[in-house]
Amino acid sequence: MFQSIYRLLIELTNGKWTSDILHKFAKSKSSKRIIPSFAKTYKINQEEMEKPIGEYESLHQFFIRDLKEGTRKIDEDPLSAVSPVDSVIEEVGQIEADKTITVKGKVYSISEMLGSDEAMARYEQGTYMIFYLSPSHYHQIHSPVTGEIINQWTLGLKSYPVNKMGLQYGNYPLSKNYRKITEIRHNAGMAAVIKVGAMFVNSIETTHDGQKLEKGEQMAYFTFGSTVVLLFEKDSITLLPEITPPYHIKYGEKIGTLNVQS
Numbered sequence: 001m002f003q004s005i006y007r008l009l010i011e012l013t014n015g016k017w018t019s020d021i022l023h024k025f026a027k028s029k030s031s032k033r034i035i036p037s038f039a040k041t042y043k044i045n046q047e048e049m050e051k052p053i054g055e056y057e058s059l060h061q062f063f064i065r066d067l068k069e070g071t072r073k074i075d076e077d078p079l080s081a082v083s084p085v086d087s088v089i090e091e092v093g094q095i096e097a098d099k100t101i102t103v104k105g106k107v108y109s110i111s112e113m114l115g116s117d118e119a120m121a122r123y124e125q126g127t128y129m130i131f132y133l134s135p136s137h138y139h140q141i142h143s144p145v146t147g148e149i150i151n152q153w154t155l156g157l158k159s160y161p162v163n164k165m166g167l168q169y170g171n172y173p174l175s176k177n178y179r180k181i182t183e184i185r186h187n188a189g190m191a192a193v194i195k196v197g198a199m200f201v202n203s204i205e206t207t208h209d210g211q212k213l214e215k216g217e218q219m220a221y222f223t224f225g226s227t228v229v230l231l232f233e234k235d236s237i238t239l240l241p242e243i244t245p246p247y248h249i250k251y252g253e254k255i256g257t258l259n260v261q262s
Helices: 002-013 016-027 028-040 060-063 110-114 117-122 164-169
Strands: 080-082 087-094 100-103 106-109 128-135 140-142 147-155 179-186 189-196 204-206 218-222 226-232 237-239 248-250 252-257
Touching: 016 028, 080 218, 100 189, 100 237, 106 110, 110 117, 110 189, 117 189, 128 237, 140 147, 179 204
Parallel strands: none
Antiparallel strands: 080 252, 087 128, 087 248, 100 106, 128 226, 140 218, 147 179, 179 189, 189 226, 204 218, 237 252
């Protein structure tokens, strides 16, 4: 019963007109007035921000803010994979032989999430990780590995909540929300970076140029809270044993070691 009511309420408030209003307001100069209260509510670390809070002209500008140079360190181990975002790692595990993953009690089809049987086949029995970004987090997305972009595509229309309640009671948001997918070939195999839009605003902006990515290089940014799903091919990565969800992490920190064949 609660699940049905929850989905109905979200559907009623997630129409095109509500999304448009929120999007326009976030980019308007009038939204500047709420930035201080937003920062206070979400306890945002202003010492890390590139600019003083008063220099952001809209909530959108504030949300996609840069950090001061040197605030984050990219792990220097040439065989490491790193977190692509500041976030909470909510789930990690192995993709099942039937090409599914289980998140908050829901079984997700990797084929549906990727929208491609060809891509899905690459990740059978591989590793998945789910990174949740709340409104308090820095919202730029960085490459977890050094490699070459092989494919990029976009799926989905609307977006629904991807917080704990959304994952538990929502209508499979990780495989139905608006999302942008980037596949990267690295020196131990393939990885998929699935950038999942959040409720109201389907804003996932790609920022990198060319086909090459360096570990830690900016790829894109989100507007408002969202989620990144990482998929690695079978036997291509060994995750750090201390990563036990929920696990708080910042971008550039090591998540595992790539299993490069000698």
